[in-house]
Amino acid sequence: MFQAIKALSAITLAAALASCSSQLVTQRLDADTFYPRDVKLTINGVVYNGVAAPPAAEKYEIKVEAKGSIDTVTFTSCHRDVPVELEPPKRGEADNVVYWTYRPVKGIEDREGCSVDVAVYEKSKGRHGWGFIAFQAATVTIPAELQCDGLTRKAQPTSVCHAKSGLIQRIAFGRRMKMADGTAACPAFQTKDEKTYEYAMPKGECDYYFCSKERECHRLTTLGYDGILIRSE
Numbered sequence: 001m002f003q004a005i006k007a008l009s010a011i012t013l014a015a016a017l018a019s020c021s022s023q024l025v026t027q028r029l030d031a032d033t034f035y036p037r038d039v040k041l042t043i044n045g046v047v048y049n050g051v052a053a054p055p056a057a058e059k060y061e062i063k064v065e066a067k068g069s070i071d072t073v074t075f076t077s078c079h080r081d082v083p084v085e086l087e088p089p090k091r092g093e094a095d096n097v098v099y100w101t102y103r104p105v106k107g108i109e110d111r112e113g114c115s116v117d118v119a120v121y122e123k124s125k126g127r128h129g130w131g132f133i134a135f136q137a138a139t140v141t142i143p144a145e146l147q148c149d150g151l152t153r154k155a156q157p158t159s160v161c162h163a164k165s166g167l168i169q170r171i172a173f174g175r176r177m178k179m180a181d182g183t184a185a186c187p188a189f190q191t192k193d194e195k196t197y198e199y200a201m202p203k204g205e206c207d208y209y210f211c212s213k214e215r216e217c218h219r220l221t222t223l224g225y226d227g228i229l230i231r232s233e
Helices: 002-019
Strands: 040-043 046-049 060-065 072-076 081-085 097-102 116-121 129-133 144-148 151-155 158-164 168-172 196-200 204-211 217-225
Touching (some): 040 129, 060 116, 144 158, 144 217, 158 168
Antiparallel strands (some): 060 097, 144 168, 168 196
16 A cells, blocks of 8 residues: 555656646656666665665665756655755756765664655656665565576675566575565565575565574565656657
C-alpha cells in the first residue's frame, strides 16, 4: 500500500508540473508502469547509477544529477517526504544538479528497510527521473554476491538489484541461507542448495530476506522496471 501511494503521488506531481508548461511533454507517464531508476547519485563521494546501497554513515552527502533540468525534487523515506522547489540557477550553475544532506532520524530512519526514493521533475520538457537508496542496518549482517543486470559484484548485508522485469538474476551466499516466504507479487526464488538463488526479476519494488540457522540475515531489494523513459534533448 505504501509503495502504491508513493507511485501515485509521483505520477500526480509529474502531471501537475507538465500542465504548467506551454511545451508538449514528450512522454505521458503511466501509473501502472514501473520506470527505470537512472538519475546519477553521488553519495559520500561514491557514484551510483540510479540505485545505491551505500556503506553505513551518520550522515549522507547526496548529489543528484538528472538527465534534464530540475524544477522540483523530492526525497521520500519511511518517515518524511521532503519536496524542494528550486530557484532558477545563477550564471555558471548547472540546472540539473541538486544537493541534499541526509541525517537519518534515530530510531525511525536508521531501522531496517527505511530507504529513500528520489524523484526529479522538469516543467518544460518532462524529462523526469527517479533514484533509489537503500541503507545498511545493524539487524542484517550477511554479505552476498549479486549477479544483477550483467554485473557480478560483492554486496553488503543490504543490497539492491535493478533490472528489467522478467530477466533472470542470481544471488549467492557463502553458507546456507533460508529465504522467507514470497507473495503473489514478490514470489520466492529457486534454489537447489540454499546457497545460490535464481529468480526472474519481479515487477516493481520487492523486499526479500535470507537468514542462516544462527538468524543472521541478508536483505535484498529488487526493482524491476517494465517501461522506458523517452527524453527529448
